[in-house]
Amino acid sequence: GAVVSQHPSRVICKSGTSVKIECRSLDFQATTMFWYRQFPKQSLMLMATSNEGSKATYEQGVEKDKFLINHASLTLSTLTVTSAHPEDSSFYICSASREGLFYEQYFGPGTRLTVT
Amino acid sequence: AQSVTQLDSQVPVFEEAPVELRCNYSSSVSVYLFWYVQYPNQGLQLLLKYLSGSTLVKGINGFEAEFNKSQTSFHLRKPSVHISDTAEYFCAGSSNTGKLIFGQGTTLQVKP
Numbered sequence: 001g002a003v004v005s006q007h008p009s010r011v012i013c014k015s016g017t018s019v020k021i022e023c024r025s026l027d028f029q030a031t032t033m034f035w036y037r038q039f040p041k042q043s044l045m046l047m048a049t050s051n052e053g054s055k056a057t058y059e060q061g062v063e064k065d066k067f068l069i070n071h072a073s074l075t076l077s078t079l080t081v082t083s084a085h086p087e088d089s090s091f092y093i094c095s096a097s098r099e100g101l102f103y104e105q106y107f108g109p110g111t112r113l114t115v116t
Numbered sequence: 117a118q119s120v121t122q123l124d125s126q127v128p129v130f131e132e133a134p135v136e137l138r139c140n141y142s143s144s145v146s147v148y149l150f151w152y153v154q155y156p157n158q159g160l161q162l163l164l165k166y167l168s169g170s171t172l173v174k175g176i177n178g179f180e181a182e183f184n185k186s187q188t189s190f191h192l193r194k195p196s197v198h199i200s201d202t203a204e205y206f207c208a209g210s211s212n213t214g215k216l217i218f219g220q221g222t223t224l225q226v227k228p
Contacts, residue, residue: 006159032214043206043218044160093159095216102214103148103167107160 001027004096006108013084014116021079021111023094029074030096034105035067038091050077084115118142120209122219130227131199137192137222139207148210149190151181154221155203163205166190177201202226 003026013019023033032051036044050056050071058064066088068080077096081088091112095105123138141149148167152160164175171183181192190207207219 004159034215041221043221046215049215091157095160097214103210103216104165105216106162107152109159110157112157 002106003027004030004094004106004108006092006094006111008111009109010112010114012114012116015085016083018080018082019084019113021081021092021094021113023077023079023096023108025075025096025106028096028098028106030077031074031099032097032102033071033077034095034097035069035077035079036093036095038093038110040091044093047079081113084113086115089113089115118209118211118217120207120217120219122205122207122222124222125220126223126225128225128227129197132196134195135193135197135201135224137205137207137224139190139192139219141188141190141207141209143188147183147185149181149183150208150210150216151175151179151190151192152206152208153177153203154206160206163192197224197226199226199228 005024007022035047038044047062048056048058050069052071052074056069071077091110093110095107097105119142121140129135150165151163154160163179164173166173166183174180179194205222208216
């Protein structure tokens with residue numbers, strides 16, 4: 001149990017376009033989902049926390065208008081990178097936690113975004 | 117400030133040898149502690165977690181960790197490593213807001 005999927009696993013887009021990444025909890029209801037960014041050979045950096053039906057809470061330094069997060073249901077959260085630029089190229093990982101168990105996060109397999 | 121520190125960026129070890137990956141946490145981090153493993157181009161897999169109770173925690177793949185409150189440490193150990201254990205390992209603690217705070221990661225390189 002506690003499986004989280006991400007789609008797509010890899011995406012290449014042109015500079016200036018937008019790309020959407022989906023994060024789904026397959027066998028549990030995720031009241032909270034987290035979005036992380038990971039640069040090569042580095043640790044995970046939390047970008048934002050989203051609760052179902054609420055606006056996402058962004059970490060300091062993360063542009064809300066650039067990284068749009070929607071958590072429309074208890075099993076789906078999406079991250080849209082708007083007007084992507086090469087510096088947005090990164091590995092994006094989502095995680096999900098159950099209600100009342102905020103400290104236990106289950107991670108998706110990640111999405112490799114390359115902006116050309 | 118809340119922080120989790122992994123003291124070694126890389127740990128090379130020969131196959132079948134024991135290994136310890138070190139992790140220290142700041143006292144302001146909540147005592148929910150985790151070790152994750154990440155294989156190349158993949159997400160994180162939970163190895164083990166300490167929430168409460170026994171300070172010696174056993175996880176998957178033969179790994180274990182010991183929570184030491186006085187030394188604010190949560191070191192990961194395995195008595196005999198395999199080539200397949202080569203990966204990136206992350207220690208993490210849960211803050212009082214529920215967010216995970218990650219260490220910098222340790223690359224375990226198992227040599228034949």
